[in-house]
Amino acid sequence: MTEASTLSRPLLGTDEPKVSIERISKAFRHSDGEGFWALRDVDLVVRNGEFVCLAGPSGCGKSTILNILSGLDRTFSGKARIDDRNVLDVADGRTLCGYVFQEPRLLPWLSIEDNLAFVLRQNAPSRQVVNELVSHWLELVGLSRFRKSYPHQLSGGMQQRASIARAFAAGHDLLLMDEPFSALDEVTARNMRYELLSLWQKSRKTVIFVTHNLHEALFLADRVLLMASRPGRIHREIKVSLERPRKADDPELLAITRTLAEEFVSSSKNSSVE
């Protein structure tokens, strides 16, 4: 890995690793039966409290990394650990992290407050604590007035805010986010990015965020890992030392985005096909 820019500010995370991935490889088969490497010998360490973005062309294995960490994909070689636990030692169906998908995936038959309460009940000791936590997280994402509403009564952006509140409320220290804003209009997405950073800074959780959008990655992250495909691998690390709070239209951010976009396009073109 090489570093594109290392500016003066230290990284936000502590040195303690929250996530460590060692030589992960994952193969799939095309529909004609031919195998290919979705990931090949991927190493990755994410420190406690860090915000890391995985960016790269479609099909380079970003979601596969999240699926391995969350326990959704259990057939791979290499080691994946969250804290000191091997993700394969966690019982099937259990997870060590929260996961926010591109679509909100709220339970449609439950109100917004019950969607949050559903996950909180698994950890919180009493109904009163659950209620307090629901109120706390809904207030942080500006949905207090909609707690009794059902998902279909909310806009796409509001539903995604509820799903982010649910992921933060669930109590895991690690959040995986797979293009959570890509289905939203740009104004809503921009506001959500500010909201997400505010939640992250208040909660000090560790976030691994997948995106195609380099500007989004550089705006959000402490570190951006650029991936390449065939085989899927991390080929470049960019430490983003821009001051926080950041502004989406900061000229320095826009300039770094432009430079990297050119490299991103050329690395997509140069990715060899096996």
Ligand SMILES: Nc1ncnc2c1ncn2[C@@H]1O[C@H](COP(=O)(O)OP(=O)(O)OP(=O)(O)O)[C@@H](O)[C@H]1O
């Ligand atoms: N269940 C599966 N069966 C076969 N191939 C798969 C399966 N899941 C993923 N793949 C393939 O593995 C590769 C990596 O997929 P992955 O979804 O991780 O990529 P990605 O970088 O997240 O892509 P995108 O940005 O388009 O979401 C792709 O070539 C994809 O087609």
